[in-house]
Amino acid sequence: MPRLAFLGPHATFTEQALRSLPESVGAELVPCAGSPAVLAAVRDGSVDAGCVPIENTVEGAVPAVLDGLVADPPLVIVREALVEVRFALMARSGTKAGDIRTVASHTHGIAQTRGWIAANLPDAEVLLSTSTAEAAAQVARGEFDAAVAAPIAAEQHGLEVLADDIADNPGAVTRFALVAPPGPPPAPTGRDRTTLAATTQNRPGALLGLLTELAVRGIDLTRIESRPIKHRHAEYWFHLDCSGHVAEPAMGEALAALHRRCDQVRFLGSYPRAANGNSTPATTSPPGPVGEADPAAFAAAESWLAGLRAGSFG
Amino acid sequence: MPRLAFLGPHATFTEQALRSLPESVGAELVPCAGSPAVLAAVRDGSVDAGCVPIENTVEGAVPAVLDGLVADPPLVIVREALVEVRFALMARSGTKAGDIRTVASHTHGIAQTRGWIAANLPDAEVLLSTSTAEAAAQVARGEFDAAVAAPIAAEQHGLEVLADDIADNPGAVTRFALVAPPGPPPAPTGRDRTTLAATTQNRPGALLGLLTELAVRGIDLTRIESRPIKHRHAEYWFHLDCSGHVAEPAMGEALAALHRRCDQVRFLGSYPRAANGNSTPATTSPPGPVGEADPAAFAAAESWLAGLRAGSFG
Amino acid sequence: MPRLAFLGPHATFTEQALRSLPESVGAELVPCAGSPAVLAAVRDGSVDAGCVPIENTVEGAVPAVLDGLVADPPLVIVREALVEVRFALMARSGTKAGDIRTVASHTHGIAQTRGWIAANLPDAEVLLSTSTAEAAAQVARGEFDAAVAAPIAAEQHGLEVLADDIADNPGAVTRFALVAPPGPPPAPTGRDRTTLAATTQNRPGALLGLLTELAVRGIDLTRIESRPIKHRHAEYWFHLDCSGHVAEPAMGEALAALHRRCDQVRFLGSYPRAANGNSTPATTSPPGPVGEADPAAFAAAESWLAGLRAGSFG
């Protein structure tokens, strides 16, 4: 039975994300305290893979995960999941809104429902827990009156949902990654994403050069982030999410180009884009340095080139 | 007396940052609950300026601040401060390490000292507070035995520092910004930073085009971050920190170019770089699309151009 | 009365080009022996301007003119003319095709009608003259039986056209330039061309950098040519024809950028494009490094920038 770690405890959004993936069927799900612990468990082989949040539309990227992914030994993302971050107010069965004197949640849960709580529970004391799931557990144990957590937490802890969808910014989505040791990547689906990180010399135009290598091969960016490199003044890891798959010629050529150009480049996985992931706009007859990523165009060009090299054209 | 808001309560790292700035001398310092509240107070005129954290070398950018800066009406950064994030363990006078059963801090404080606490206070219960300063206040009030907070908090709350510099990753630095309503920017110093944000059409090469406008004018990037735009699928604000000042011709020309090219562009301020801010490498005889930002070269070129237009050359 | 030199003798295509220009009305037209002589006459002030061929669709650029334009002191193109190079076979009145034993022309005239002569005058001896006009003069003086020359030469020398439009590649066009000492350029018409030449350091990407400066400002190229620089191994003058006018902000900014970037840059004039000159395709919402040259967009951006610098935005 495969063992899959996740950012615990049980009933977190991360567990919800992991359960949405086919890999979780029949697997043992192992909660870990913190994303670094999940990555460490994958690295030391005590689990087969691990699920961590990678970015949230409200909170941004998760720096500990970005930094953890580029550490050694290598890890790769093999799957992503998008989970709508839906916060509910939950309490023990029979609790009425008027009875609520204490509300607990994780910092992020509090931050994202602050307006709703102020409007609807103006007199309640707000308390922090280490996770939204832990807040629900605390409510179940009778330590607090109510929790702000994922609906799944109400199910798992036998609580009742008093109000659903209470986030001040509805529609926030968190992206989760299933991370594993290096191995053959999932087969290309035609709608894949590749995650990578690279460092370059700290000088003007370095990032431009890196992005040009992607653009001339028709590869689109869906996320970019610079992260300072520890102890190296003014140097950065650039974290990139791109359209395409390492098995495709455009991405293969681009990765090889980054290998030649960059001080360091980390391949962090090619995997299917989750359903409402960012779409890549079609590229037709590209002007400027934007090129063509279509595998068929690459194959035709390769075949033409082989003819040139063999002298059998014309 | 000018009124300056900051991310409170008192004794936070933000207050420490604000107090390091000349603007704080003789000003009334007003703590606000959360960075959004600081920005709101600047926008509604109840304060003259406000200090917020903008990025941390360990925790990354502060998404709420990035998102808040591009909201309306406009705000600009007029000053930055870098504060080394030094965590100390503090307790009421006379407390010994062996007596500590409960340790409180903000989530970030806990996250950044987890290793030290596990090694040195393995049996203590770890509790979350809304800020490191609040944790210190709670210790002073006798609610907990010890707090992980900035040294300044020990001073303000009459606590004793039992152990200093206990972060697992020493040397973390947070960058803070003093934000104000639009007005003439601080005079250029020759070592300035300009912060801006821009959106482009969602298509391959769009970011490349934006960065090319900067690079051809010799402007270097020191930070880049993409932030999804709410309710607009696959579209982004790109947040950029650049070398240079809006009053200089290279940056002026680049900003005007972005205005022509981008769907939206926000100028978020030109201000002196803090002492150990990122340096800009010297650019000598630039190859490729990297150009020349030197104001003297711009002035010489302008003068030559004026001659061409007047027909008085040769 | 203005004096205008041209590549003589009388009745050349160059005279035909010059006569098509408004500047020739009421001017004294002065034939010179060779394009270098025309440029020298303009430089030494013995004429006010001079007309020379600059490129031909069949024969390509005219190297002596390109090299002559970048010499010192500076010269600028103030007008261009396109002349369809139409060759006619002409003879003294009464000559019949069957009588023609000798045909004279300039090398180019012979080269461009070789097929027609072989088919229609297979037995005639072909002789070279220093110009097509001189060939017509020689026929008029009875030295040869027929000449291949511009129809204008038949008129001027009282010859009869036996066959018109005899070029093997009909439709060849020669572009002529009216060259003058530096002075205020002709007013922009909205459909102008700017000619320039530049040298860069001899290293990879140097030309790319130069073209990027044009492209980001939405300036299109209609001709490019590298010419080796005498006595400087592997270094080149790049000769460029571009859309736009030095008085417009896009072209002004681009020229200033080349001044900063290039070892040498020569402005060789802004002038109205001749009627069937190359059109510039419309640029809409440009991706990649292609920018926007529209003066209105430049004006809007300038005005926005002025607001930023004054602090009066938002």
Next chain:
Amino acid sequence: MPRLAFLGPHATFTEQALRSLPESVGAELVPCAGSPAVLAAVRDGSVDAGCVPIENTVEGAVPAVLDGLVADPPLVIVREALVEVRFALMARSGTKAGDIRTVASHTHGIAQTRGWIAANLPDAEVLLSTSTAEAAAQVARGEFDAAVAAPIAAEQHGLEVLADDIADNPGAVTRFALVAPPGPPPAPTGRDRTTLAATTQNRPGALLGLLTELAVRGIDLTRIESRPIKHRHAEYWFHLDCSGHVAEPAMGEALAALHRRCDQVRFLGSYPRAANGNSTPATTSPPGPVGEADPAAFAAAESWLAGLRAGSFG
């Protein structure tokens, strides 16, 4: 015995160039009247290869050759030769300078020695011949007193050199190409040149995109020329000479990229650079879009990529 055509007649600079090539040893050399005739003879198989001038430092590119190379069926350059264009004044044995009343040469010979003739033979009549070699032949037959031609012509026609090195611009060099039907290219030598031609859509940035494909792969340009495409308004063939060889990965990848991007691309041969051909500057740690062409760097990157695809890294 291989048959090699050349731009005749005998004793031209082209014959001199061809005789400098190893391919001429033991071959039958066949003079043709005009470069188009040389290319036609190669295309129809009546010769095995042909030698034509491709560019001259004074006269520029040879448009008929450029246009002829991109016609159908394909041809490729397999070798280049550089010949210093050294003009000598030659006459029948015993002729003294004072006796010279007529001087004959090809237009280019006259053009390049005009100053010398004016200074040294001010009273001589200057006459045009179809080639410098023909002028020497005419002098040998007693039709004229002297010829301006290549020293080789004096040898071949038994003339005496009265003055050598009489060009007004000494040091002019002509580059010649040995052209053959498609076949396996000469083996790479590490100092090769590749000639190609491409057309792109007529829009801003099209040439920039094409050059970016070369630059990101570290390929340097040594010549560029735009040639209008007949009957297609404002469209061009770009003719390029580049560093590198089709058998090398950098050039192979670049050619394939142009195949994907361009409307048409013609590979016109990879062949050793002639001795004083243009050198490629070393590329070290390239900034901006200039990449790395070193085959070893390509091999290392390929090997790394193969590991990623197989999942066997880390």
